[in-house]
Amino acid sequence: MDKRVAIVDAVQTRHGDALGENIQEIMFGVVKELLDRVGIEKSEIGTMISSSSDYWQGISCSNSYYYDAAGANLKSGSKAADDSALGFHYGVMRVLSGQYKTALVVSVTKCSESPSVHTLTHMSADPFFQRPVGLNETVVAGLQAREYMNRYGLKEEELARVVMKNLGNARKNYHAHRKGELSLEDVLSSPMMVDPLREIDIPATSDGACAVLLAAGEIAGDLTKNPVFVEGLGWNVNHSFVGDQDLLNGALPKAAEMAYRMAGVKDPAKEIDVIEVCDTTSFNEILFTEQLGFCPPGKGRNILNDGTTSMGGAIPVNPSGGLFGANPYVARGLIRISEAALQIKGEAGEHQVRDVKRALAHSVHGLGGQLHSVVILGN
Amino acid sequence: MSQAVAIIGTGQTECGKRTDVSYPELIYEAVGRAFDDSGLSPEDIEAVVSGSMPPAMEGVANPHLYWADAMGAAGKPLIRTATCGSTGMSLAHTGFYHVASGLFDLVLVVGAEKMYEGDPQGTMATVADPFFQRPFLAGAPGIFSLQSNEWAHRYGLDEKRVRMAAAELSVRNHIDALANPYAHIKLNITVDDVLKSRIIAYPVRILDVCPASDGACAVIMASERMVKKLGATPAWIRGVGYCGEEAFFGEGDKVVWQAAINAAKSAYKQAGITNPRKELDVAEVYNPFTFQEMLFYECFGFCDFGHACELVESGTVMRGGDLPCDPSGGTLCNNPIGATGLQRTAEVVLQVTEKAGDHQVPGASTGLAHAMGGLDQFNGIMILSNSL
Numbered sequence: 001m002d003k004r005v006a007i008v009d010a011v012q013t014r015h016g017d018a019l020g021e022n023i024q025e026i027m028f029g030v031v032k033e034l035l036d037r038v039g040i041e042k043s044e045i046g047t048m049i050s051s052s053s054d055y056w057q058g059i060s061c062s063n064s065y066y067y068d069a070a071g072a073n074l075k076s077g078s079k080a081a082d083d084s085a086l087g088f089h090y091g092v093m094r095v096l097s098g099q100y101k102t103a104l105v106v107s108v109t110k111c112s113e114s115p116s117v118h119t120l121t122h123m124s125a126d127p128f129f130q131r132p133v134g135l136n137e138t139v140v141a142g143l144q145a146r147e148y149m150n151r152y153g154l155k156e157e158e159l160a161r162v163v164m165k166n167l168g169n170a171r172k173n174y175h176a177h178r179k180g181e182l183s184l185e186d187v188l189s190s191p192m193m194v195d196p197l198r199e200i201d202i203p204a205t206s207d208g209a210c211a212v213l214l215a216a217g218e219i220a221g222d223l224t225k226n227p228v229f230v231e232g233l234g235w236n237v238n239h240s241f242v243g244d245q246d247l248l249n250g251a252l253p254k255a256a257e258m259a260y261r262m263a264g265v266k267d268p269a270k271e272i273d274v275i276e277v278c279d280t281t282s283f284n285e286i287l288f289t290e291q292l293g294f295c296p297p298g299k300g301r302n303i304l305n306d307g308t309t310s311m312g313g314a315i316p317v318n319p320s321g322g323l324f325g326a327n328p329y330v331a332r333g334l335i336r337i338s339e340a341a342l343q344i345k346g347e348a349g350e351h352q353v354r355d356v357k358r359a360l361a362h363s364v365h366g367l368g369g370q371l372h373s374v375v376i377l378g379n
Numbered sequence: 380m381s382q383a384v385a386i387i388g389t390g391q392t393e394c395g396k397r398t399d400v401s402y403p404e405l406i407y408e409a410v411g412r413a414f415d416d417s418g419l420s421p422e423d424i425e426a427v428v429s430g431s432m433p434p435a436m437e438g439v440a441n442p443h444l445y446w447a448d449a450m451g452a453a454g455k456p457l458i459r460t461a462t463c464g465s466t467g468m469s470l471a472h473t474g475f476y477h478v479a480s481g482l483f484d485l486v487l488v489v490g491a492e493k494m495y496e497g498d499p500q501g502t503m504a505t506v507a508d509p510f511f512q513r514p515f516l517a518g519a520p521g522i523f524s525l526q527s528n529e530w531a532h533r534y535g536l537d538e539k540r541v542r543m544a545a546a547e548l549s550v551r552n553h554i555d556a557l558a559n560p561y562a563h564i565k566l567n568i569t570v571d572d573v574l575k576s577r578i579i580a581y582p583v584r585i586l587d588v589c590p591a592s593d594g595a596c597a598v599i600m601a602s603e604r605m606v607k608k609l610g611a612t613p614a615w616i617r618g619v620g621y622c623g624e625e626a627f628f629g630e631g632d633k634v635v636w637q638a639a640i641n642a643a644k645s646a647y648k649q650a651g652i653t654n655p656r657k658e659l660d661v662a663e664v665y666n667p668f669t670f671q672e673m674l675f676y677e678c679f680g681f682c683d684f685g686h687a688c689e690l691v692e693s694g695t696v697m698r699g700g701d702l703p704c705d706p707s708g709g710t711l712c713n714n715p716i717g718a719t720g721l722q723r724t725a726e727v728v729l730q731v732t733e734k735a736g737d738h739q740v741p742g743a744s745t746g747l748a749h750a751m752g753g754l755d756q757f758n759g760i761m762i763l764s765n766s767l
Contacts, residue, residue: 024626054461055440060433060505061463064753068625074637076621076645078469081430081459082441090458090473096480099649123440128401233482237427237457240403240448254454366444371457 005095006220006227007377008102008213009038010338012175015208015326018112023057027066027108030211034104035071038213038223045213046100048072050079051087051107053330055123056114070106070211084210085333085363085373089233091214102223103214107331111205117329125367126240135242137280138202140368142194144247145283149196151248152298154286156196158305160187162282163200163324165310170321172350175335177206177326201282208328210335228341231358232263232376238368245368252291252364252372259360259374260293268293268360269315272376274343274353275360276336279322284369288362289317292374311353319343319351333363337375344379383603383767384478385613388417389725394563394594394713396495402437403449406491409595409718410450413487417599417611421451424599425483430460430470430490431717435505436497450489450597463506464665465621465752466490467596467720468759472619474600475761484602490722491595492715499591499716506754512628519667520588522755524580526633527670531582533634534685542582544688545669546573549586549711551697552666556708558737561722563592564712582670587711589667594715596722603767614728617745618762620646628754639678639751639758646747646760647680655680656695659702659762660743661730663723665750666709675749676704679760706730706738720750724761731765 011034013019013026021029035042048070052062059065063079070077080086084107091105114120121137148154164187170176182200190200213223220227236251236258256268265271275292279285286300294315295303303309309317318324320339323332340359342348358378365371390412397405414420427450429443439445443452443459450457462469467490474488500518507513516522531541550570556562568586576586606613622641624631631637643655652658664679666672673687681702682690690696696704705711707726710719727746729735735743745764751757 053440054433054435058505059508060435060502061461061753062433063461064463064506064623064756065508065626067623067753067756073624074622074641076642077623078460078473078621079462080473081443081461086458089456090460090476093476093480093482096482097476099479120440123438124444126445127438235456235458237444237447237452237455239453240445244448251454255456258456366441370444370447 003217003229005092005230006215006217007341008215008220008223008227009034010212010341011037012335012338013209014175015206015328016177017206019110019207023108023110024066024069026209027069027106030209031071031104031106034211034213042071044102045071045075045104046102047094048075048077048104048106049087049091049094051081051084051330052109053082055120056109056329058114066108071104082330083333083363083365083371083373084331085337085375086235088212088334088337088375089235089373092230092233095214095216101216101219104211105214105334106211107334108209109328109330110207111329112207117205130242135367137367139194140242141281141284142197144368145196147247148283148287154301156188157184158301159201159282160184161304162285163187166279166318166322166324169311169319169351170325173320173325174349175326176321178324179321197281197283203279203323203327206326206328208326208331210331210338212334212338226345228344228377228379231378232259234258235373237371242368247368250369252288252369255372255374256292259376263376265376272358272360273356274316274319276320276339277317277322277362278332278336278364279318279324280364285317292360292362316353319353333373336361336363340377344377382479382481384475384616385601385606386598386728387601387606387611387613388413388419388599389728390416390597391561391722391725392595393561394592394715397493397593402493403446405493405593405595406446406449406489409597410489413597413599419599424451424455424485424487426456426477426486427452428458428460428470428473428477428486428488430466431492432463432466433502435502436492436499438497450487462757463752464716465720465750465757465759466717467722468750468761470721471724471761472621472759475616475619478600478602484605486600487597488600488721489597490718492717493593494591494715495593508626516628520580520583522628523668523671524583526755527582527668530634530674536688540688544673544691545587546570547691548669548672549573552705552709552711555698555706555738556712559707562708562713564590583668587669589710589714592713592715594718596718596725598721598725612732614731614763614765615767616761617764618646618649620644621759623753623757626754633755634674635684636678638756639675642758642760643679646762650762652762656702659745659747661706661727661740661746662702662704663707663709663726663748664704665720665723666705666711667714669711703740706740720759723748723750727763731763
């Protein structure tokens with residue numbers, strides 16, 4: 001997609017268990033900080049796309065509540081619900097249409113004010129067949145993990161390594177609020193939650209927000225000295241019923257294929273320098289990294305064990321700490337994109353990976369990872 | 380824009396109390412009809428856009444994931460767009476940008492609602508913020524009656540005159556709905572019936588108010604290249620406009636309503652329309668309340684501010700008039716909310732492609748579709764035409 005849309009800059013909150021500001025204040029804060037950093041007025045923003053979920057926000061028509069706080073009073077805007085990577089795609093499409101030179105993409109979630117992730121994702125199961133069985137995103141991840149371990153012999157200790165790596169990476173991420181230096185024993189002593197996943201294998205939720213400014217390629221250089229170009233986008237949805245899905249070969253390979261085709265990426269492991277994955281559980285990071293094509297099926301453990309996916313490895317996965325560092329549910333996809341962009345800009349801070357030219361960001365929501373998104377960014 | 384976009388197929392369900400079908404089945408009904416209309420099949424579609432009212436209405440947290448299969452979306456890109464009442468129009472815009480971006484050539488857009496399975500007014504009451512507005516702004520009629528009163532008061536309009544114009548609009552919509560096979564409310568009423576119907580929230584009476592409906596609507600959008608390749612009959616999207624404003628009802632002027640004015644202005648600008656009253660042949664104005672329909676005439680430039688009653692009295696906006704509005708019976712007679720704005724769009728498509736059947740406006744070539752949403756906060760417009 002030859003340098004037609006660029007990320008000018010991106011801002012996140014310092015995420016937390018329970019932020020003291022309300023949704024409007026959090027939204028205002030990230031948008032104001034972003035505009036100040038870029039040095040433009042809100043009157044210069046063409047359009048605003050937001051992502052939020054009415055269930056997670058506890059307000060129907062969740063975007064009506066923060067619309068003006070997001071700098072969009074008397075502007076054109078819309079909402080791509082439930083996953084902020086989709087809001088990003090929509091913002092890019094609005095700029096590609098030629099109608100807007102700039103687009104603000106924003107997302108906020110305050111998980112501290114809503115029921116647990118288990119309850120809310122249980123509500124995304126259909127009411128007749130799947131809900132009575134007790135399915136939610138975590139339960140289906142457990143089924144997925146067990147199926148994978150049976151097929152490929154992945155060990156619990158290897159799941160633990162993902163937790164240790166990501167919480168370890170988060171120690172250097174200013175915006176993360178969960179961090180830690182854990183031993184194997186620490187992880188394996190965590191209580192079992194949905195076999196084979198322990199409580200610690202499942203990132204707890206957070207409060208947080210993210211704002212990204214997009215600009216048409218031809219003006220991006222006027223707004224920042226190091227624009228990050230959107231090279232590829234892909235997203236794809238799987239069947240509604242978990243029983244109709246192949247749990248180990250879902251929508252992600254299709255989403256990745258679309259993004260790679262657009263970006264002209266043939267061999268992601270060679271052509272992409274860093275990836276930010278929605279590690280919805282420790283196991284899912286392994287599965288998603290494979291399905292993104294960074295190694296053959298069943299070999300995710302190898303690139304984990306040999307340090308390829310660690311900081312300093314050939315393809316660091318989640319230098320930010322991923323969802324283990326912070327997991328504001330709907331905003332997390334845009335945070336992955338923002339992290340990938342900052343890596344390319346060389347502005348990721350203490351968790352900067354050296355010489356990043358191209359990065360990948362991933363997001364997902366739904367039972368069994370029903371809807372996946374992939375974004376390829378480059379310098 | 381990088382490529383022109385047209386609507387080449389529409390599908391609507393019969394609306395009403397649809398206990399005969401589940402949510403996915405209702406959606407499948409609309410989607411199937413859009414495929415029949417366009418001659419396409421699910422394999423042809425490159426991306427899908429779906430939406431509905433706030434999902435408290437559905438009782439499912441991610442409705443798009445629940446009915447992905449009913450739309451034939453599995454294995455394709457899918458985005459859920461939702462902006463409350465304007466959802467249907469926001470969906471049409473999301474579909475438009477999918478194609479206009481150049482990323483897709485054929486996109487399916489689906490809006491749906493089953494209002495009889497949920498608690499519509501309960502859901503709508505929770506659109507208002509929980510601290511300041513929710514305690515006194517209950518559901519839709521409260522807000523819109525405030526707006527209607529503010530409008531009449533601002534221009535010192537005679538109460539009886541406004542009442543009579545609104546009653547005539549109610550009759551027009553109800554009689555027009557008799558000719559629309561998909562409409563929910565089919566009542567052969569007179570002005571007298573409206574004037575005697577019971578008060579809901581002054582000045583709004585029950586016959587001034589839209590119903591709660593079950594229903595779905597689907598449209599298929601195509602790029603110019605695909606229109607030519609398929610030899611389809613296109614309704615070209617000539618302009619889109621959308622504008623939102625403050626979250627707090629009291630902060631905006633809802634009479635000289637900037638969100639509505641701006642949305643129309645930007646759509647007219649793209650479409651090259653300078654005199655909407657003359658250049659539009661038909662308009663599907665979002666009219667859940669009769670009084671509000673008149674306010675929109677003013678904001679959309681059909682007449683000067685304070686003069687909407689004259690458009691009714693002169694017959695301009697009536698069947699056979701110069702600018703017939705809501706020949707489908709409008710939202711007033713059919714309101715599955717998540718689909719409503721998309722129905723407005725589909726109805727204008729039917730009009731400009733001369734497929735509207737018994738409610739066809741003769742010779743209509745350019746039309747306006749509209750929807751309103753948020754907390755009386757968002758307005759979206761689409762201008763469609765049978766030529767580019």
